Amino acid sequence: MRNYVTLICTPALDELYPDIEKKLFFDTPQNDGHGHLSTNIALSLNKQLKKNPREIAAAIIAAIKYDPAIIEKIEIAGPGFINFFFTSSYIASTVKTICDEGTEYGKSHKYSGKRANVEFVSANPTGPLTVGHGRNAVCGDTAANLLEWIGYSVDREYYFNNAGRQMRVLGDSVRHRYLQKLGDAIEFPADYYQGEYITELGELLVTEYGDKLRNEPAEGVFKDRAEQAMFEDIKKSLKKIGIEHSVFFNENSLYTDGKITEVLNLFKEKGLSYEKDDAIWLKLSELGNEQDKVIVKSTGEPTYRLPDIAYHIDKFNRNYDLLIDIFGSDHNATYPDVMAALKSMGYDTSKVAVLIHQFVTVTQGGEVVKMSTRKANYITLDELIDEAGSDVVRFFFNMRSINSHMNFDVDLAKKQSDENPVFYMQYAHARICSIMRMAEEQKLEASFENLALLSTKEEQKLIINLGFFPDIVLQSGEALEPHKVAGYLMETAEAFHRFYTQCRIIQSPPQVASARLALCLAAKTVIANGLRVLGVSSPERM
RNA sequence: GCGCCCGUAGCUCAAUUGGAUAGAGCAUCAGCCUUCUAAGCUGGGGGUCGGUGGUUCGAGUCCACCCGGGCGUACCA
Numbered sequence: 253m254r255n256y257v258t259l260i261c262t263p264a265l266d267e268l269y270p271d272i273e274k275k276l277f278f279d280t281p282q283n284d285g286h287g288h289l290s291t292n293i294a295l296s297l298n299k300q301l302k303k304n305p306r307e308i309a310a311a312i313i314a315a316i317k318y319d320p321a322i323i324e325k326i327e328i329a330g331p332g333f334i335n336f337f338f339t340s341s342y343i344a345s346t347v348k349t350i351c352d353e354g355t356e357y358g359k360s361h362k363y364s365g366k367r368a369n370v371e372f373v374s375a376n377p378t379g380p381l382t383v384g385h386g387r388n389a390v391c392g393d394t395a396a397n398l399l400e401w402i403g404y405s406v407d408r409e410y411y412f413n414n415a416g417r418q419m420r421v422l423g424d425s426v427r428h429r430y431l432q433k434l435g436d437a438i439e440f441p442a443d444y445y446q447g448e449y450i451t452e453l454g455e456l457l458v459t460e461y462g463d464k465l466r467n468e469p470a471e472g473v474f475k476d477r478a479e480q481a482m483f484e485d486i487k488k489s490l491k492k493i494g495i496e497h498s499v500f501f502n503e504n505s506l507y508t509d510g511k512i513t514e515v516l517n518l519f520k521e522k523g524l525s526y527e528k529d530d531a532i533w534l535k536l537s538e539l540g541n542e543q544d545k546v547i548v549k550s551t552g553e554p555t556y557r558l559p560d561i562a563y564h565i566d567k568f569n570r571n572y573d574l575l576i577d578i579f580g581s582d583h584n585a586t587y588p589d590v591m592a593a594l595k596s597m598g599y600d601t602s603k604v605a606v607l608i609h610q611f612v613t614v615t616q617g618g619e620v621v622k623m624s625t626r627k628a629n630y631i632t633l634d635e636l637i638d639e640a641g642s643d644v645v646r647f648f649f650n651m652r653s654i655n656s657h658m659n660f661d662v663d664l665a666k667k668q669s670d671e672n673p674v675f676y677m678q679y680a681h682a683r684i685c686s687i688m689r690m691a692e693e694q695k696l697e698a699s700f701e702n703l704a705l706l707s708t709k710e711e712q713k714l715i716i717n718l719g720f721f722p723d724i725v726l727q728s729g730e731a732l733e734p735h736k737v738a739g740y741l742m743e744t745a746e747a748f749h750r751f752y753t754q755c756r757i758i759q760s761p762p763q764v765a766s767a768r769l770a771l772c773l774a775a776k777t778v779i780a781n782g783l784r785v786l787g788v789s790s791p792e793r794m
Numbered sequence: 795g796c797g798c799c800c801g802u803a804g805c806u807c808a809a810u811u812g813g814a815u816a817g818a819g820c821a822u823c824a825g826c827c828u829u830c831u832a833a834g835c836u837g838g839g840g841g842u843c844g845g846u847g848g849u850u851c852g853a854g855u856c857c858a859c860c861c862g863g864g865c866g867u868a869c870c871a
Contacts, residue, residue: 280810281814282809283814296812331813331814331852333813416871418870531869560871581798582866583866584797610799610865651807651808651819652808656808657800661805670833676833679834682833683834727810731810733810743818746818750835752834753836754835758829759829
């Protein structure tokens with residue numbers, strides 16, 4: 253629908269005002285009297301043209317050539333809005349379009365042939381995923397879905413590190429639990445990983461090896477087993493909410509492949525690094541950032557910045573058109589350095605989109621659950637999925653803007669009732685399926701022959717809503733804002749439920765019933781497709 | 795101190811490049827099932843959009859300052 257109005261307005265504007273920069277946008281007005289789509293173009297040209305916006309609007313309308321079978325009327329309203337009204341027969345015809353395209357409806361080819369890489373989760377295998385990781389995971393996977401829907405071919409990537417201090421501590425934590433299980437009077441350090449899963453691993457190793465590991469170092473079998481177990485756990489949790497990464501990139505490989513040294517040499521060649529206090533610094537202040545930062549510590553060990561830069565270079569070299577990083581807000585200080593470094597090396601950083609989501613506050617029993625990995629005081633993503641279900645978890649994260657400091661109400665998530673917003677859409681879908689079953693028993697079939705009969709307010713509103721789905725997917729995908737799809741689907745479900753209460757199907761005259769069945773099919777298609785974008789299932793019964 | 799994010803109905807959150815009367819869910823109150831799923835529908839109450847100035851035809855949205863909260867601000871990741 254936006255396509256068509258854009259198509260008819262653009263030539264009219266170019267003809268009238270060839271030398272003026274125009275920003276043409278269309279809104280969906282709240283008020284029914286304001287048409288199906290509306291543009292403020294005349295208001296926005298007001299200043300440049302120094303003319304009354306209503307006069308400008310009148311001139312534009314006069315210049316627009318349109319098909320009267322599609323557009324019923326174009327009106328000037330208020331201070332100078334131009335409102336477009338579609339004909340009800342055109343609106344009705346979108347029902348057929350939707351059903352014809354089926355599971356493909358809503359997809360766009362705008363970015364066909366382009367490749368995107370979405371890197372998300374990327375938690376090191378030191379413990380189970382928490383609710384916080386859940387937001388990152390859902391956000392990343394849904395962003396990836398959206399990109400696929402607008403044409404990209406997408407790789408989902410997980411960047412991890414199984415070396416370094418954290419992992420040594422993990423291994424040693426298991427070793428301590430192992431020795432404790434063997435009966436050794438050994439104290440468990442307070443800053444070690446306190447989680448139950450560590451104890452279980454220690455015990456498991458006792459069952460498997462008896463006391464044979466007593467003199468093993470932390471970094472051998474203890475660390476390896478811990479890492480393996482953690483990763484299995486993480487992958488299992490992700491799979492439960494429908495997430496599978498196609499690439500697992502080990503930070504360690506950047507060292508073994510010499511990528512780190514390469515980058516280091518490059519900085520040196522370009523004169524962008526220098527030594528001070530036995531450390532190597534990057535001249536970020538010369539690259540427009542606030543201050544220089546250490547990239548190699550005086551111990552000879554790189555800081556996280558260096559491998560991060562090397563990793564992004566690797567991604568760049570894999571020739572993606574779009575690179576997406578999903579971070580929690582605790583990382584918001586790290587990416588400007590990486591971006592500045594990449595830019596200095598000639599990489600086009602406009603290809604990188606960094607999505608930073610804010611933290612999740614978890615509440616249970618009306619109280620905030622304080623998360624602490626070290627104290628093992630957290631709710632794991634796994635527990636949450638088991639208790640609330642994958643659909644609820646995915647929908648809860650997807651319904652909020654990533655900028656919102658969202659609250660995750662565990663009690664609400666667990667409720668299998670109308671208080672839980674996910675079911676509103678799923679129920680609409682199940683209802684439609686139920687109608688389909690009933691129609692089949694009655695030998696009623698959907699038909700596109702008499703779509704013009706879909707003329708009640710409820711029918712028209714539902715169809716108009718369904719017709720906007722492709723616009724929403726495109727907007728949401730380009731802006732990387734999954735919550736818009738969620739919000740849209742709530743409106744779709746609402747429009748359907750209203751239609752359902754007002755418009756009977758089975759008892760209606762056959763032609764009306766057939767047309768309404770076609771509309772039901774279209775609504776089912778949109779709801780199912782929309783939920784698929786969000787990674788939520790569409791149940792046939794509830 | 796500085797940087798990013800947030801402050802909107804009792805609660806959780808929307809509000810499409812600055813647009814028309816600021817919306818939805820939950821909660822609350824009043825109605826609606828002998829007919830396709832009541833996990834639904836209809837209606838009511840509930841707001842100085844944190845505050846004060848400014849920009850303009852128009853500001854929840856942009857700018858300045860202030861108040862309050864989250865996350866950062868490492869030779870941790």
